[in-house]
Amino acid sequence: MLKHKVRRIGVLTSGGDCPGLNAVIRAVTKKAIFEYGYEVVGFKDGFEGLLFNRHRKLSENDVSGILTLGGTILGTTNRANPYKYPVESKSKVEYKDLSQQAINNLRKLKIDCLICVGGDGTLSTAHRLSCQGVAVVGVPKTVDNDVKGTDVTFGFDTAVHIATEGVDRLHTTAESHHRIMILEVMGRTAGWIALYTGVAGGGDVILLPEIPYDVSEIAQHIKTRKRKGKHFTILVVSEGAKPIGGKVTVQRLVKDGSEPIRLGGVSFVIGQELEKLTGIETRNVVLGHLQRGGSPSPFDRILGTQLGSKAVDFIAQGHTGCMVGVRDDHFVKVPLSKVAQGSRLVPLDHSLIQDARALGICFGRQARHSPLFGDGQ
Ligand code: F6P
Numbered sequence: 404m405l406k407h408k409v410r411r412i413g414v415l416t417s418g419g420d421c422p423g424l425n426a427v428i429r430a431v432t433k434k435a436i437f438e439y440g441y442e443v444v445g446f447k448d449g450f451e452g453l454l455f456n457r458h459r460k461l462s463e464n465d466v467s468g469i470l471t472l473g474g475t476i477l478g479t480t481n482r483a484n485p486y487k488y489p490v491e492s493k494s495k496v497e498y499k500d501l502s503q504q505a506i507n508n509l510r511k512l513k514i515d516c517l518i519c520v521g522g523d524g525t526l527s528t529a530h531r532l533s534c535q536g537v538a539v540v541g542v543p544k545t546v547d548n549d550v551k552g553t554d555v556t557f558g559f560d561t562a563v564h565i566a567t568e569g570v571d572r573l574h575t576t577a578e579s580h581h582r583i584m585i586l587e588v589m590g591r592t593a594g595w596i597a598l599y600t601g602v603a604g605g606g607d608v609i610l611l612p613e614i615p616y617d618v619s620e621i622a623q624h625i626k627t628r629k630r631k632g633k634h635f636t637i638l639v640v641s642e643g644a645k646p647i648g649g650k651v652t653v654q655r656l657v658k659d660g661s662e663p664i665r666l667g668g669v670s671f672v673i674g675q676e677l678e679k680l681t682g683i684e685t686r687n688v689v690l691g692h693l694q695r696g697g698s699p700s701p702f703d704r705i706l707g708t709q710l711g712s713k714a715v716d717f718i719a720q721g722h723t724g725c726m727v728g729v730r731d732d733h734f735v736k737v738p739l740s741k742v743a744q745g746s747r748l749v750p751l752d753h754s755l756i757q758d759a760r761a762l763g764i765c766f767g768r769q770a771r772h773s774p775l776f777g778d779g780q
Contacts, residue, residue: 405516405538405721411442412718413514414461416475417449417483417525421546421558422699422708426473427520429466430711436463439719444514445476449521451483451527453505457496458512472706473697482659484528489659496659496754506537516718518711520544523551523746524662526726530739533724540714541726541739544707546695547748549593552737553728557710560702562589563599566639569690570604573637581634583625585679585687587670589694590641593748596694598755601639601764608636608765610673612643612651613749616767618673622680624765629683636683640673642666647768667691709734 414431416424428445435441443461446452457463469476482489485502509517516538519529524546533539543550546562566588576583583777586606588596594611596686608624610616625636643666645651654667670687699707706729713727713734728737749756760770 404720405723407515408437409441409515409718411513411515412715412777413444413445413446413453413458413509413517414477414510415449415453415519416477416479416544417519417521417528418479418481419456419522419695420474420479421544421695422473422561422697423557423703424479424520424544425466425469425472426557426699426704426707427542427544427711427714428461428476429469430708431518431715432461432466433463435671439715441715444512448478449483449525450479450485450505451480452477453508453517454483454485454488454501456508466715470708471698473699481524481662483659484661486528486531487661495779498661502532502535506532506535516540516723518542518714518718522547522556523742525561526550526739527743530631530743533739534554538718538723539739540717540723541742542710542714543726543728543742546596547590547593547716547746548595549590549703550726550742551744551746551747552726552742553747554731555706555729556763557703557706558695558701559595560706561697561700562596563603564700565694565697566596566600566690569602569688570600570606570637570639573688574605577635577637580684583636583638583674583681583685585638585640585670585674585685587640587642587667587687587689589690591643591666592746594641594643595749597639597644598741598749598753598759599642602635602755602759604639606637606639606764607633608638608767609759610640610644610767611749612641612645613751614766614768615645615649617647618676618767619680620769621673621765622677625677625681625683638670638673641668642669642689644669644673644767726745
């Protein structure tokens with residue numbers, strides 16, 4: 404709870420960018436100035452700006468015309484965790500806890516409350532700062548839609564639109580060439596993008612990190628389709644998909660990153676195996692950062708606006724140490740301690756999985772073998 408009168412608030416965007424961040428920055432700034440008369444300070448490049456005093460005052464003019472822009476006018480980074488900040492000494496990287504430096508800077512700048520816009524990593528950091536006495540309000544963002552405590556994050560809708568257009572385009576070429584086409588989408592541990600894109604695009608096979616796959620089962624599905632006269636197959640695959648008992652496909656390790664593993668390439672692995680097992684020519688596309696770039700969808704512009712606006716209301720009402728979440732179409736206060744508990748995965752009994760299975764969509768493993776039915780993996 405904020406005990407004194409709020410005069411100045413800070414805002415930062417941290418972690419991977421996503422469409423809708425500017426809508427939040429705009430809403431925070433305008434609402435804070437117009438409705439509450441607060442001053443707003445924007446930190447550059449997430450916690451990096453907080454640690455090294457790179458910030459600027461945000462005025463109405465600064466945020467005018469940014470609603471439709473992708474990315475973030477404040478910049479961001481996923482390499483500046485104040486509790487594990489990479490410091491180079493004698494050509495070696497050591498990780499240091501610089502959180503006190505961040506807290507001191509907030510005090511020097513007389514920031515009464517900090518709005519942290521980010522995914523699970525950023526919001527966990529926000530939680531730690533809040534435990535050290537910093538007044539913080541979180542706003543959930545990520546294309547992955549996997550933040551705990553909220554039904555939806557902005558960025559997700561835009562990513563699904565882009566990926567679905569990808570599936571639509573792959574459909575026509577797959578059908579013409581009688582090929583297997585695999586679209587690899589983002590989603591390290593949570594398969595929301597693959598699930599929604601697969602269903603929206605009419606994919607034939609959807610692979611999620613939550614359901615380890617059996618490639619021979621997928622091959623069987625493709626052969627059955629062929630027997631029924633369908634000579635092509637579309638797969639929508641999360642980057643975090645993995646075979647039963649197997650591992651995720653790592654594309655690279657990011658030096659200095661507090662989360663160093665970057666996934667990518669599982670569609671190559673699956674493609675080669677399927678080509679061998681079915682004899683059908685296979686191609687794959689890794690959609691990557693196209694899902695995160697460009698203009699936000701109307702839904703994400705609206706959600707970003709509402710979340711930013713609510714975050715400022717929370718501050719005015721004295722609520723901190725919490726995130727603005729969406730529950731059953733209402734905006735709710737979610738304790739950051741709950742948000743910091745990990746990622747929100749796709750539940751195996753999600754109705755969309757059940758509906759998709761009922762339509763004959765293959766998830767790489769039959770429902771009766773899934774953990775829900777009690778046989779392990
Ligand atoms: O968390 C968002 C996300 O886009 C993931 O889906 C993806 O695995 C990761 O970020 C990519 O990170 P980077 O932008 O550092 O390559």
